[in-house]
Amino acid sequence: MLWLRSLIYYIFTALIAMFIGAIAGKEWGLTFALVVISVACLFHLVNLNRLHYWLKHPQVDNVPGSLMLWQEVFDQIYDEMRKQKKSKERLASTLDRFLSAAEALPDGVVILDDYDRIEWCNPASCEHLGLNRKLDMGQPITHLLRHPSLREYLKQQDYSHPVIIRTTRPAEQTLSAQMVPFDSTRKLLLSRDITQLERVQTVHRDFVANVSHELRTPLTVVGGFIETMIDMPTSDAKTRETHLQLMYDQTQRMQRLVEDLLTLSKLESGVQVREEEVDIPQLLQLLRTEANGLSQGRHTIEIGRLDRPRLIGNHDELHSALGNLVSNAIRYTPPGGTVTLGWEKRDDTVCFTCRDTGIGIAPEHIPRLTERFYRVDRGRSRNTGGTGLGLAIVKHILHRHQAQMCITSELGKGSEFAVKFPNARMIE
Structure with missing residues (x-):
């Protein structure tokens, strides 16, 4: 103990004196x-002066040195300074990692003080809420927000639920924002981009509504005829046969719809299938045979050029996708028209082409053709036996084969569906 050693020093001095x-x-x-x-x-005064000077500029590298008791004091100060420096470095490293993580968050984070002034925000919040990290620090956030719904949300101070914000600039976007108090004075304003989630929910709602609508019509027809047959058991054979044929047609339509739904679900699940070498001339001959069966002699089915006749892919999926394009061409081409199939070089690659001389498609419909249940003419599509899922299935199959579909059409003159496959799938 320092005081005991000092006392011994002075007692020893008194004894000598x-x-x-x-x-x-x-x-x-x-x-x-x-x-x-x-x-x-004098020795103590000198060391006290050195200590006082060091306290004005405390650095671990300039701790003074001395003799005897003061050296022990300075050594302890040096040890504490080293510990404090290491602790600061650890805290600074932890803070840097925290800030780096907060900077990288896809969600917006804004830290507010008790007066709702901005203390810190990450880049995502600037993008979502239109803030400026350099100019807006220390400003009340209610003065900076451009969204009336969010300003009203902060004004009401009911933070039990998030507020939904829809913006159109610079792009159409839907945000979810919520205030979260995290101590007695400070709050976090969190924002999240839910645009994709909302789109998925919209697609899901539309999908359920469309499936329900597509199934309701044939079920109503079948149910109505069954009731008629129950109420009129003595109806003549011709009427009964007509009713049974209509019921059969509607049940076939429901069966096709269910099969297409199962196919689409399988494709969307991402299950990989076995790929093999596909003989394109053989596949086109098969498509031509099926097209002639569907046409019943009402159309002319031709096969054009055949370049680089082999491809790596799944035969069954390609048969389904390309066959869907051919059947659509037959359905929407009036009797006497021509449907031409081809496998030709185009733009340094090879593509499957299906041209028809049918009714054509208006330009505003072309971008939406591969949407589920989207129809240009609903009545005509149902009359020709379409389920509204064919081109959606085609899109998924082509995506699995890294292929792209290009549609060109003119009303009254026909259409062309061209499917371009990557060169990596071609076999010389």
Whole structure:
């Protein structure tokens, strides 16, 4: 203990002074004691001054050195400074990692003080809420927001649920924002981009509504005829046969719809299928045979050029996708028209083409043709046996084969569906 060692030092000095006084006289003993105490006081004053100067500029690298007791004091200060420096470095590293993580968050984060002034925000919040990290620090957030619904949300101070914000600039976007108090004074304003989620929910709602609508019509027809047959058991054979044929047609339509739904679900699940070498001329001959069966002699089915006749892919999926394009061409081409199939080089690659001389498609419909249940003419599509899922299935199959479909059409003159396959799938 420092005070005990100092006490021993002064007791020892007093004993020496008494010994000198007993031998040489009291005056000499007192003089010795005063000189030793003065030197000790000067030594302490010098070290106190050095300590005072260091406290004005405390750095671990310039801790002063000394002798005896003061050296121990300075050593302890040096050890504490080193520990404090390491602790600061750890805290700074932790804070840097926290800030880096917050900067990288896809969700917006804004830290507000008790007066709703911005203390910190990450880049995502600037994008979502239109903030400026350099100019808006310290500003009340209610003065900076461009969304009336969010300003009203903050004004009401009911933070139990998020508020939905829809913006159109710079792009159409839907945001979810919520205030979260995290201590007695500060709050977090969190924002999240839910545009894709909302689109998925919209597609899901439309899908359920469309499926329900597509199934309701044939079920109504079948149910109505069954009731008629129950109420009129003595109806003539011709009427009964007509009713049964209509019921059969409607049940076939429901069966096709269910099969297409199962196919689409399988494709969307992402299950990989076995790929093989596909003989394109053989596949086109098969498509031509099926087209002639569907046409019943009402159309002319031709096969055009055949370049680089082999491809790596799944035969069954390609048969389904390309066959869907051919059947659509037959359905929407009036009797006497021509449907031409081809496999030709185009733009340094090879593509499947299906041209028809049918009714054509208006330009505004072309971008939406591959949407589920989208129809240009609903009545005509149902009359020709379409389920509204064919081109959606085609889109998924082509995506699995890294292929792209290009549609060109003119009303009254026909259409062309061209499917471009990547060169990596071609076999010389």
